[in-house]
Amino acid sequence: GAGVSQTPSNKVTEKGKYVELRCDPISGHTALYWYRQSLGQGPEFLIYFQGTGAADDSGLPNDRFFAVRPEGSVSTLKIQRTERGDSAVYLCASSPGAQETQYFGPGTRLLVL
């Protein structure tokens, strides 16, 4: 079966622009997670969805970051007024339910010029 997919694989944008990053979880997985991995670091948690609702958004760094999962499947991470410090690899993961193993996608590499 298909794994977690993320699009685009790479995104280059200019400072101040708006970007959207998409995640398609494994079919049937109710839990979805976003992480951010900066160069030389481990991934850092951003937000967790159970179904359509954001159950934990404690990792979002500020109000420029927002994520949705309107139908409980595909999720979009939205970043407004991008800054150079937002450059990182954004990873999405899904799991069959809460407290279960998370399976990661290949990530979207975001570069803000």
Added chain:
Amino acid sequence: AQSVTQPDIHITVSEGASLELRCNYSYGATPYLFWYVQSPGQGLQLLLKYFSGDTLVQGIKGFEAEFKRSQSSFNLRKPSVHWSDAAEYFCAVVRPGFQKLVFGTGTRLLVSP
């Protein structure tokens, strides 16, 4: 605060030699423990996990890890390293009842001929 320490940033091992990657965690209670591997341009792949029970856990690709409660450690081992094992390895924990993975900073494994 919860934290995961991987004290070795880089490790070089000769092909065919044994490998041990260190991981220590700081938590109030025993968390769930994971090892992931990340190859260049690839997503994170789960090698193994520990939730409870037998403290020696077998994973994929010939890896194993041992949970030692007294040392708050979960070290990853492999008896004979192959060149294809060269990658970045991440230890991660999740607190029972919570969803977000907390990752260490990773150890980059280099395999010499």
